[in-house]
Amino acid sequence: MVGLGLFKLYPIVAGLRLSFYEVRLIARRLDFIGLANYAELIHDPVIWKATANTVLFNLVVTPVQVVLALGLAVLVNRQLRGMAAFRSVYFVPAVISLVVASIVWKLMYAPDNGLLNGALHALGLPRQTFLTSTTQAMASVMLMVVWKGVGYWMVILVAGLKEIPEAIHEAARVDGAGPIRRFTAVTLPLLTPALLFVAVADTAINFLLFVPVYVMTQGGPSDSTTLLMFEVYRNAFVYTRFGYASAVSTLLLVVIAGAVVLQIRFLRVEFEY
Amino acid sequence: MGHIARRGALYAGLVLLAVASVFPLLWAGISSVRHDDDIFRYTATLSWRTLVPDAPTLDNYRQILLHDRFVRFFGNSVLVAGATVTLGLFVNSLAAYGFARFEFPSRRLLFGLVLVTLMVPFEVIVLPLYLVVRELGWLDTYAALIIPAVPDAFSIFLIRQFMAKLPRDLFDAARVDGASGWSLYWRIALPSVKPALVTASLLLFLRQWDAFFWPLVATSSLELTVIQVALTKYMTEFVTYWGRLLAGSILATLPIVLLFLVLQRYYVQSVTSTGLKG
Numbered sequence: 001m002v003g004l005g006l007f008k009l010y011p012i013v014a015g016l017r018l019s020f021y022e023v024r025l026i027a028r029r030l031d032f033i034g035l036a037n038y039a040e041l042i043h044d045p046v047i048w049k050a051t052a053n054t055v056l057f058n059l060v061v062t063p064v065q066v067v068l069a070l071g072l073a074v075l076v077n078r079q080l081r082g083m084a085a086f087r088s089v090y091f092v093p094a095v096i097s098l099v100v101a102s103i104v105w106k107l108m109y110a111p112d113n114g115l116l117n118g119a120l121h122a123l124g125l126p127r128q129t130f131l132t133s134t135t136q137a138m139a140s141v142m143l144m145v146v147w148k149g150v151g152y153w154m155v156i157l158v159a160g161l162k163e164i165p166e167a168i169h170e171a172a173r174v175d176g177a178g179p180i181r182r183f184t185a186v187t188l189p190l191l192t193p194a195l196l197f198v199a200v201a202d203t204a205i206n207f208l209l210f211v212p213v214y215v216m217t218q219g220g221p222s223d224s225t226t227l228l229m230f231e232v233y234r235n236a237f238v239y240t241r242f243g244y245a246s247a248v249s250t251l252l253l254v255v256i257a258g259a260v261v262l263q264i265r266f267l268r269v270e271f272e273y
Numbered sequence: 274m275g276h277i278a279r280r281g282a283l284y285a286g287l288v289l290l291a292v293a294s295v296f297p298l299l300w301a302g303i304s305s306v307r308h309d310d311d312i313f314r315y316t317a318t319l320s321w322r323t324l325v326p327d328a329p330t331l332d333n334y335r336q337i338l339l340h341d342r343f344v345r346f347f348g349n350s351v352l353v354a355g356a357t358v359t360l361g362l363f364v365n366s367l368a369a370y371g372f373a374r375f376e377f378p379s380r381r382l383l384f385g386l387v388l389v390t391l392m393v394p395f396e397v398i399v400l401p402l403y404l405v406v407r408e409l410g411w412l413d414t415y416a417a418l419i420i421p422a423v424p425d426a427f428s429i430f431l432i433r434q435f436m437a438k439l440p441r442d443l444f445d446a447a448r449v450d451g452a453s454g455w456s457l458y459w460r461i462a463l464p465s466v467k468p469a470l471v472t473a474s475l476l477l478f479l480r481q482w483d484a485f486f487w488p489l490v491a492t493s494s495l496e497l498t499v500i501q502v503a504l505t506k507y508m509t510e511f512v513t514y515w516g517r518l519l520a521g522s523i524l525a526t527l528p529i530v531l532l533f534l535v536l537q538r539y540y541v542q543s544v545t546s547t548g549l550k551g
Contacts, residue, residue, distance in 0.1 A: 018401060075287070088537070089291045095533050096298060097483040099501040100522045103508060104301045107515060113317035115300060122319045151294065152544060159545040208396040211485050215505055229396055236400055237490050246400050253397060 019250045023242035030243075037247035047248060049223045050231045051255065053138065054207060057227060058259065061142050061149075062202050068150045069198065073157035074187070087158070094152035102215035105144040106131065109216075131217055134224040141212050141225055149205075153198045160194025161187070196267050200260050207256045228252040298526070300324075305333055305519040312515045333516035334524070342495065343521060346503035350525075353418045353488075353499060354481035360423045361477045362470060368424075369432035370458050374444075384433075391426040396486065403490060417491040418499065422481055428473035435466035472543045475536055482529060500525045 019037055023030055041047055076087040093101065108115040109130040117127040130140045164187065172182045188195075210229040213219055219226030219234070226234075228248060236245035304312045306329045315322040337343040371377075372384050402421060403412075411417040439462065447461045463470070488499045498506070504525060507518045533540055 018404075023404075072290070080283070086287050086291055090294050092294050092298065095529055096526050097485075097501055097529070099483070099485055099504055100301075100526055101297070103504060103518060103522055104297045106508075107304075107312075107519070108297060108300065110313065110316075113313045115316040115323075118316045118319045118323065121317070147293070147297075155541055155544045159541075204394060208394055210396065214485075214489075215508070232396075232400070233486070233490075236403075242400060242404070249397065249400060 018243055018246035023246075033243070037244050040244065041247050041251060046223055046226065047228075047231060047251070050219075050226045050228045050248075051251070053224075053226060054228045054252070054255065057138070057142060057209070058203060058206050061145055061206050062199065064146050065149050065153060065202055065206075066195070066199055068146070069153035069157055070191075070195070072150060072154040073161055074183070076154070077158055077161045087154075090154060091151040093148045093150070094155075098148065098211040099215060101144065101148050102212045105140075105147075106216045109140055132221060134221050137217055137221060137225045141216055144216070145206070145209065145212055149202065153202060156198055157191065157194055160191050163194075164190045192267070196264065199263055199267060203259050203263060204256060207252065207259065228255070301519045302523055305516060305523050306330055307516060308332065309514060309516045312519075333514075333520035337517050337521050337524075341517070343503070343524070345496070346498050346500045347524065349497060350482055350500040351528075353415065354478045356415075356419045357422045357481045358474045358477045360419070361425055361428060362474055364423055365425055365428035365473065366432050366463060366466075366470065367458070369429045369436055370462055372429070372433045373436035373439075374462070387426045387429055391430060399486060399490070406491060411491075413492050413494055413497060415497065418481075418484075418488055418497070421487075422477070422484070425473075425477060427476065431473055432466055432469045435469040436462055439465055468539070468542075471536065471539045475532065475539055476543050478532070479529060 018030075072090055076083055076090065111117065111129045111132050112127060114130070116130070120127055129136060131137045168186055168190070169182060172186050177185060208229050209227060210233060213225055213227050213230040214233070217225040219230050229252065232245050232249045232252065235241045235248060303324060303326060307326045308328070308330060311326070311328075368387075372380065372387075406412060406417050406421065409416075411420070443465070444457055444461060447457055452460060483501065484499070485501045485505075488497075488502050489505075492498065492502075500521075504518065504521055507514070507521055
């Protein structure tokens, strides 16, 4: 308990406090500077860029992941020979570490002679620059993250699907509901708690993403892929500005809280009968 | 006929998705047994050569295992993850036992606080945690890598749920047989919640094995570098040794894939039980 308090609880409060200070690591001193960190934040173009990137990243990646995970979950939940094997295979990207995934994808994205360019070439499409281009880098990172995450959320949704009693599906079938109607009228409403959990948890994870940016792009080219969590890292551990980094971290928390509240509202209204 | 065609299309779709899921890893594995020059030779234009190495070699593995410090990095990760699991199981199960079995003042409040830490992602607390660990003088030590990861709200929560369900008779009977406080925990409670212990261990191990941000900032010396951080250093410092980078990536992935294969049931349970809280 003491450990949990020291290593988990205290830092939550301390993080907020830090953002009002100038932290001098070498001198081991904290100077209170009020809202100066936040004032600087507002005028920092990189932070604005990172905030916009982070929001865009989530607007794309989270819905795509949730929808694909739902599709996969419904697919692998069918009683079919060999389905258990397919389910395990789809889970493979979720098993490997994010660092390894980022490294392998970075190599696959290699401009000119990378594997994905080879595939484009084989399909008769022009080769792309992927991570080295300001216009494609973000989409490239997004694609990798989608690939990495879908299997994980699929497993949770499969567990949710198994909770739905077969009898309800049977009753709907007897009442003459087709597969699509059964999906929208039975599966979706009954899966809402699991979907809501997946959406919220996925949002939190995607907002806090750091590894892909660090490994694949270091935020570049020209800040086109920097995310807020990467700015927290960069300010704290590259520029050693802890107070400022804490302010960025607080900003990130506010954005996440806003997103989660919106989601809960939206999804509740959407599905509640 | 229509039925067979539809089934065929379904399987085709399933296979296509399976290929998309494993292909990057498959390619990494194949490339790891190639010479550096060959890795990109057959990717620009795809052919059967892309997937079949013409002269498979274990040179990359030999190089990183015998001549680089890869074994040290790998060992660091094993040590850190192993120590976290061992200490974590003990500390968290003891806390869980307390919460499940004893009535004490402010128990609800304390358990509530445990649950609060469950909702707070690690990334949020990393800066203040860094300063705490720095004040303790633990920066760049194994303690920095291990100790902060030991107390874990999810493990406490999971084990407590299992222990709370144990029938009171079980403990009463043991007490009649002369078991005292400590052995009630060690001999009765712990063995009865093995599934929860396995799931918690698996989660702690994987979290530590995959950890990146914290080891990156909390340690700086080469002797303490864990495997995930080492891989990214391979990438920046030995830019052209793609084969070694991929061989290292495959080796770093092996333990978790083995764990996944052996403990698949618990693995899925660990994923879904994190989901069931919601």
